[in-house]
Amino acid sequence: MHPGVLHRRFLNDLSTSLFSFVLPLLPTSEELNVKEEVRGLIEKLIKTLEPSARLLSFGSSCNSFGLRNSDMDLVVLIDDPNATIEPGNFVESMASLLERETNFNVKPLPRARIPILKLELAPSPALPFGIACDIGIENRLAxxxxxxxxxxxxxxxxxxxxxxxxxxxxxxxxxxxxxxxxxxxxxxxxxxxxxxxxxxxxxxxxxxxxxxxxxxxxxxxxxxxxxxxxxxxxxxxxxxxxxxxxxxxxxxxxxxxxxxxxxxxxxxxxxxxxxxxxxxxxxxxxxxxxxxxxxxxxxxxxxxxxxxxxxxxxxxxxxxxxxxxxxxxxxxxxxxxxxxxxxxxxxxxxxxxxxxx
Ligand code: GTP
Ligand code: MG
Structure with a gap:
């Protein structure tokens, strides 16, 4: 066969193979539902600390580039302009609250350059790989x-x-x-x-x-x-x-x-x-x-x-x-x-x- 024809065939094959390669690596709807539930639950708890707080997803869970079992990136946004919140302190308050009220393994990093709270949930049947999640504060650019x-x-x-x-x-x-x-x-x-x-x-x-x-x-x-x-x-x-x-x-x-x-x-x-x-x-x-x-x-x-x-x-x-x-x-x-x-x-x-x- 002519090399040009072979090359064409390879390119077609490659494109089809790329689609089939990526498809099974996408998150299942079950995984997405569980993650959304987790987000909602944490948000509810955080609102007991600061009623105007919202918890939003960012990164791969919502930019459409998410893979199965990827980490969750979350950010707390405080809507009340009169609320005076220092990110490091807020990370510490969230940590004690979530430690008390949830099964998450909680690790606060309040003095990091960008203070965050790291959460981990052990694997379960619905989430065979568990959940790993980082919560930042007021990172609106993300x-x-x-x-x-x-x-x-x-x-x-x-x-x-x-x-x-x-x-x-x-x-x-x-x-x-x-x-x-x-x-x-x-x-x-x-x-x-x-x-x-x-x-x-x-x-x-x-x-x-x-x-x-x-x-x-x-x-x-x-x-x-x-x-x-x-x-x-x-x-x-x-x-x-x-x-x-x-x-x-x-x-x-x-x-x-x-x-x-x-x-x-x-x-x-x-x-x-x-x-x-x-x-x-x-x-x-x-x-x-x-x-x-x-x-x-x-x-x-x-x-x-x-x-x-x-x-x-x-x-x-x-x-x-x-x-x-x-x-x-x-x-x-x-x-x-x-x-x-x-x-x-x-x-x-x-x-x-x-x-x-
Ligand atoms: P996986 O976690 O590997 O699935 O990929 P991801 O798409 O979530 O990317 P990553 O974890 O690297 O980053 C998550 C989000 O954090 C990005 O979509 C950005 O919004 C933000 N981010 C990550 N790294 C940087 C950075 O160096 N600078 C800034 N400004 N934002 C970043
Ligand atoms: Mg990520």
Whole structure:
């Protein structure tokens, strides 16, 4: 058979295999129901401490990039402007309350940079893996970036969700999704995929939601929250009606090209990935990691090896956890993935299995 035909067939196969790979890894409706019940129960208890408190989910339980048995990310929002609440103290009060009233294993971290409460529930028949949950206080930006990610997913769920979910599974299986061990968070990998779909792919698969300005097309729209501009175009109905991508590449093609781009083309040494603004230089952001920057110690230099700008907290490098070794490993994994997907054009299922081994 002609090599071109074989390649076509492999790409079709790869896309089908990606869908089938991801499907059984999605959370069951039972799991989602139990988690929602747990959220409601904790919220009720927290309201006895502060009646205007609400408990909201963020992260993968509601950005549509959730995998089965993933952690719950929760945040307490206090609506009463007259309530004076110090996050560390509130974490301590919640800890004693939940210790008393629930079966959760409770671990408060009230003096962390961002005070949180960690909860764990032992496995049960309904939840064979138990529940692990982090509760933060007043982190409203996390709610906004969760909504941004969800809106991107909603525009083209088949391609966007499949790619992100696959990348999450792959990065976990290949052990490069551990911010505490020098690699990158799921949030970081998700931003990389979205960056690629908005800014790298031509024609783009996704529009830049932070740059669609329907009201005053010549000016920048601004919605301020905690001193950050959190504006993005979130009118999904209008988007569906008025925006459609003219990029028709299959999810398999996009995956291979994603790996190829981050193996060969992206300039890790001097570029910053910005979902908001495209490719920026480290220099322009002051995120330099050269040895010759005087006075910076080893730790400080390691903070800007990989640079991913947060969509709203633009002075914040989401990939600050990635060390020199971590980046070396991640780049090695991108190359390995490219190699497997381009040199194994027989069975796509086998290529995916090998990729995630
Ligand atoms: P899994 O837990 O692996 O399923 O993925 P996840 O989608 O929940 O991602 P992750 O746990 O990495 O992050 C959860 C949420 O926390 C994200 O959706 C963000 O809202 C927020 N978050 C995580 N890391 C950062 C960070 O470095 N900066 C900011 N601003 N927010 C973050
Ligand atoms: Mg999470």
């Amino acid at each position: 709610i906004e970036n969760t909504r941004l990610l969800l809106t991107y997913a909603t525009i083209d769920p088949a391609r966007v969700r499949t790619l992100v979910l696959f990348l999450k599974v792959w990065s976990k299986r290949r052990r490069i999704n551990s911010p505490y061990r020098g690699t990158l968070s799921s949030y970081g990998f998700t931003l990389m995929v979205l960056y690629y779909l908005v800014h790298v792919k031509q024609p783009p698969v996704l529009p830049n939601l932070q740059r669609i300005m329907p009201m005053r097309p010549m000016e920048e729209e601004e919605v301020m929250l905690e001193g950050k501009n959190v504006y993005f175009f979130d009118d999904v109905e209008t988007l569906r009606r008025e925006w459609s991508s003219v990029n028709f590449e299959s999810v398999g093609e996009l995956l291979i090209d994603f790996f190829r781009f981050f193996s060969h083309d992206f300039q890790f040494n001097n570029s910053v990935l910005s979902l908001r603004a495209g490719q920026l230089t480290k220099e322009s952001k002051g995120w330099v990691n050269d040895i010759d920057v005087g006075g910076l110690n080893e730790m400080a230099r390691d903070r800007n090896r990989l640079c991913i700008e947060d969509p709203f907290e633009v002075t914040y490098n989401v990939a600050r956890t990635v060390t020199k070794d971590g980046l070396y490993t991640i780049r090695g994994e991108f190359m390995r993935a490219t190699r497997i997907l381009t040199q194994r054009p027989d069975r796509a299922v086998l290529a995916l299995a090998e990729l995630c081994r």
